[in-house]
Amino acid sequence: MALDDKQQYQTREFKVVGTRVKRPDGVDKVTGKARFGADMSAPGMLIARVLRSPHAHARINSIDTSAAEALPGVHAVVTRADFNEITDDDFTADILDNCMAGDKALYDGHAVAAVAANSPAVAKAALKLIKVDYDLLPHVTDVDAAMAKDAPVLHEGRTNESVPDGMSPNVLARYEFGHGDIEAGLAKADRVIERTYKTEATHQGYIEPHACLASMGPDGQADLWCCTQGHYMVRNTCATIMGLEQGQLRVTASEIGGGFGGKTTVFLEPVALALSKKTGRPVKMVMSRSEVLRATGPTASSSIDVRIGMTKDGRITAAFAELRYQGGAYPGSPVEFGSMSAFAPYDLENVKTVGWDVVTNRPKQAAYRAPGAPMAAYAVESAIDELAKGFDLDPLAVRLKNAAREGTKASYGPTFPAIGLEATLRAAKDHPHWTAPLGENQGRGVACGFWFNFGGDTCVTLNITPDGTVTVSEGNPDIGGSRASMSMMAAEELGIPYEQVRTIVADTGSLGQNEVTDGSRVTFAVGLATIEAARAAKREMCKRAAMVWGIEEDAVKWEDGAAHPAGENAGKHPPMTLKDIAAVASNTGGPIAGHHEANPEGAGVSFATHMVDTEVDPDTGAVKILRYTVFQDAGKAVHPDYVEGQFQGGAVQGIGWALNEEYIYGDDGVLQNAGFLDYRIPVASDLPMIDTVILEIPNPGHPYGVRGVGETSIVPPLAAVSNSVSEAAGVRLTQLPMSPPKVLSALHSK
Amino acid sequence: MVQVKIWGSLAAMTDDQTEIEIEASTLRELLDGLAGKYPGLKPQLDRGVSVAIDGRVYNDGWFTPIKPDSEVVLLARLKGG
């Protein structure tokens, strides 16, 4: 749908938007009252646990559940045999296979059976009584090894038409983007560098493990409570897997304890429904942390070759990258987004990326904040930095010289409209951080990042209560303060105080389809729908005022929370406030509401520049983050605190990816660090304050100019930290994470 | 006719052209036209694409108008975290 003009950005004075109001879920969350996925119980509830494969790759010959089923307290055991096969939908068939293995276990941690029992202790004991007869198969967990012709094969026949003949069946797809002539461009360069970079798989690391509570009856109706980024997605996916009608499955999203993309699919929910169906009882499932790490998320690991040519005055003449991402045991690594975003910040005459989607014996990757982009930016921004420093050029100046701007033909095809990259680079150059002195063993790094953002199906209903307060129902789990942002936009549009509006996240029975909370879409798309719903309510309220005044509808205008006669000819009537109109709603036609359903497009791309100082300990190789500043375009920051929070959170996740976090597999293909002690995410003492500079270049596709901000902030930090550490160490690092042993070994290689 | 830019790895399905011409005035006509003229593109179209029209990305809207001089670029279907 094309946006009508009123949905386009129009400059305006904001009264509520841009202020730092208190969040509506604040008190519940600081008092322990907020109910997350694992906090719900139901009468007669059973507890379920999952048996997982201890092998990286194995044929499942048989599963004997009889002893488990005979254990007192056990009510049901399910295996894949309890699910109907999905033959016409590969995407959902893969999700089912990931939730419950079919004829093969494809990774360490792959679910093979689940038990529902009357207590956790019985469920746990029952798992030990399930006998699985496995034939071990050779496995592969490294992306480059998986592409070798003689590599162990996970699936036959999944390769798509884009892959040339003769490659390993583990290579599923090939992507190529770009324009111009790479070789001709490189010939004009004063220097060409060629490097290979590697990044490890990292987990989204949300602190709340997956959890759900399912209840399904023999009448084909079911209810599900779960922590998810998209309960409508959960409904649709589970309905397909369980053979339910979507309208008969009601899903309610709990408060969500972090997601970052990792809760955009299902893991437990179909299993809980199957157990509930079999037992006739509500079934609760909660993952342990080790299950979260072994069997959900993570993002892809990558191996990337980059070739870039630059003139000695800093102009990039050609840029090429070949990206190999392993996305675990199923198709769908985010390599196409890595390939599309790798060079997006630059205005390049000759640019090309080639991406390969590869499967390995690892858990199925899930989206992680700007999926696929951080590793691509890491490789590209590292190479550009090395070239700039090799010519003794200012790395910010080099980026400014090559920066994409309005009218640039992006490396992935389209021509950019107004974008904010240059603004972030100039803000970085002007910031005192850029010129602050550095000490011994210290370095400063910068890097840029890009993300697409998108819209998607969205519904909002805005109700006027009899006392003239406002409730907003939206269908997207609130992961970073979006209920506050929706209330703010509704209040802004209606001209009433923020406190007069309360926003809730409605269940799947209450609204139409809503796309998942992902793609940095919520403040943009749900915000747009909220504004439109408020405008619809205003039109209705103007109509009611017109009835009361006995004048034409179009002779009424809405201003500052009240209906006013539009001009002299409309007669002299004192304004009717929202409260006044609500009070006579029953007398003027009944309850008043506004709603808006749409699939808004035009989300507007987003850019950031990050700057970081680090210090390297020459004796241990440990890296300390000394100072960090984020510069990002937010379009319009609806609630600046939450925008800053997104910038800071993304930056710190990127710091973890750069310095500590990695999936470590042994030769046996078993994950060796499935816990928060060994999979180390950043802690408070690792970090300084994360400074932020919010730039506001309005998005033309949103009435208030809003752009998504959630994802871009994780794109630059991998490279920014690596550029900083490389300067501090005096040697270029090309692999993540830059853990102390790797840094020490680099120092020794100098 | 609109000029459509497709990504490089799809060119194997379009006689090695990355710019192709399709008679279309809406997104739906564009997608149907692509599949009709180049059946080799159908598997990718079925897996999903996004389309940038004059710099703005569309995922679904069949009746999004396309002007003859619009810049139209086929993209891998966008997803997010």
Added chain:
Amino acid sequence: MSKIHVTTSVNGDPTEFLCEADETLLDALRDRLGMTGSKEGCGTGDCGACSVTVDGRLVCSCLMLGAEAEGREIGTIEGMAEGDTLHPLQRKFIEHAALQCGICTPGLLVAAKSLLEKHPDPTEEEARYWLAGNLCRCTGYDKIIRAVMDAAQEMREAS
């Protein structure tokens, strides 16, 4: 399986529960007493989401057995506010937007309260090290530390 009868005090309330011998205090609080404010993020003492106090000492309730609560005084997030008056830390967490998803918030608040009881005037570094056992994945800790430092100042001025 015979359960253990435990007599304890939770947030000042005399409390009894039955639990398995190998059941954690966290599970007893959540599943036996319905006090779900304490969260399980890891079950191995690495994330701090289950932080409670036992006789005034900060512990991970996932690392302690329910049976060990016998005769102790347990403090949880549910006991932090007094009636409808939030603790200054709770108020400052809201004011500073020191939470996004909120799953780590109960543990961080319990840990921060314990910090300020022992060290009413911590440096930023002391606060960061004291809270290093409480993982937060959303915020990057910036606003959490600001909220704790601001609450500390307010509490000092009030005392």
